[in-house]
Amino acid sequence: MLLLFALMYSYQIVYMFVAFKTKKSKKPLMENVHSSKYAIIIAARNEELVIGQLIKSIKNQKYPKELIDVFVVADNCTDDTAKIAEQAGAIVRERFDKSIIGKGYALDYMIKIIEREYSSRKYEGYFVFDADNLLDENYIEEMNKTFNQGYRVITSYRNSKNYDQNWISAGYALWFLHEAEYLNLPRMVLNTSCAISGTGFLVHVDLIKASGGWIHHLLTEDIEFSVSQIIKGxxxxxxxNAMFYDEQPVTFEQSWHQRLRWAKGFYQVFAKYGSSLLRNTFRGQHNRFSCFDMTMTIMPAMLISSISMMVNGSFYLVGFFDGKEIIHATTKVLLNSFGWYYGILFTVGFITTLTEWKKIHCSGWKKIAYTITFPFFMFTYIPISIVALFKKVEWKPIAHTVVKSLDDVR
Known part of the structure; x- marks a missing residue:
């Protein structure tokens, strides 16, 4: 299994070398950049604690204020989210629908309101954020530069508000940093397609209009949107250079439920789009490598790993009845497998921590400690991937309680 995975994912080693080289080079400054008009959409459910800080960070952007409008959809809220968002300067609409729930439905609800009531403002793109996010003051300016390069979907650098809380929040944050700089950055340099990840992205209005709104409603609507767009070319x-911060779960219960939804969502996306991705990989006319890359992204690799370990475990049990030789051999295999997987994941975390050291807002000893615990965080995906295969999973909100300004995070 290790050799199979090494073959399937070997291209990501090339990604790492591309990322190293790119980090050392200086990108030339863009001139004559057109300043586009944007609508910022925030889907929020009971986010009264944090939404004010997000809107404040948007209002503090070094970008023409007249070209930014903030829209908040207070989705099935029972608190003062709508009131606080309106006081902070956002255009707010409340949505109450207990039968059709999920971020995708809330986004579609607000997009249709914008198209119906604010079409005269002629927005060129929609930004999408979660209520717990915070934006660097240059965020929109930098995203606008990439928008000027002709990209109609753009993702950004995802940092964390609470990296230093514990090994769980750090595990999330470290993976998102790796995803940004060692997956999306080399994809961008090699002119293949990146993928959006939950929040902090920009979409051209023409793509939304062509689809008839936000039509992606699987449990992981972000990767579904990415895959569907890549298949279309x-x-x-x-x-x-566009950095934002978000809050990560800190309890294992919260983390379990969130990643269970992600795992189930990846299965859903693979079931719905897997055949199209594979067909485009071998016979497509465009984005062939990107389709292969997305296949590797959504392929249930963790499930395959889990099955492999279960098979090895069954041999171990057989050894109790048929002799010590099987126990000895299986124990050696299991320990070797664990060692290799830990070593690979530690290397991924170590390199990311080292290169992003100054951007991680955390004490030095915690950065080192959480690099050591990062593989264990990733190992917890194994039981999650197995449970997600059989369990019915529904979208559930996660409470955000880290109330910080941009200065507090820094």
Whole structure:
């Protein structure tokens, strides 16, 4: 299994070398950049604690204020989210629908309101954020530069508000940093397609209009959107100079439920789009490598790993009845497998921590400690991937309680 995975994912080693080289080079400054008009959409459910800080960070952007409008859809809220968002300067609409729930439905609800009531403002793109996000003051300016390069979908650099809380929040944050700089950055450099990840992205209005709104409603609507666009031939861009921060879960219960939804969502996307991705990989006319890359992204690799370990475990049990030789051999295989997987994941975390050291807002000893615990965080995906295969999973909100300004995070 290790050799099989090494073959399937070997191209990501090339990604790492491309990322190293790109980080050392200086990108030339763009001139004559057109300042586009944007609508910022925030889907929020009971986010009264954090939404004010997000809107404040938007209002503090170094970008023409008249070209930014903030829209908040207070989705099935029972608190003062709508009131606080309106006081902060956002255009707010409340949505109450307990039968059709999920971020995708909330986004579609607000997009249709914008198209119906604010079409005269002629927005060129929609930004999408979660209520717990915070934006660097240059965020929109930098995203606009990439938008000017012709990209119609753009993702950005995802940092964390609470990296230093514990090994769980750090595990999330470290993976998102790796995803940004060692997956999306080399994809951008090699002119293949990146992928959006949950929040912090920009979409051209023409793509939304062509689809008839936001039509992606699987449990992982972000990767579904990415895959569907890549299959159609769209190349998703990445803006590494546009940094935003979000809050990560800190309890294992929260983390379990969230990643269970992600795992189930990846299965759903693979079931719906897997055949199209594979067909485009071998016989497509555009984005062939990107389709292969997305296949590797959504392929249930963790499930395959889990099955492999279960098979090895069954041999171990057989050894109790048929002799010590099987126990000895299986134990050696299991320990070797664990060692290799830990070593690979540690290397991924170590390299990411080292290169992003100054951008990780955390004490030095915690950065080192959480690099050591990062593989264990990733190992917890194994039981999650198995449970997600059989369990019915529904979208559930996660409470955000880290109330910080941009200065507090820094």
């Amino acid at each position: 769209e190349k998703i861009g990445y803006c590494r």
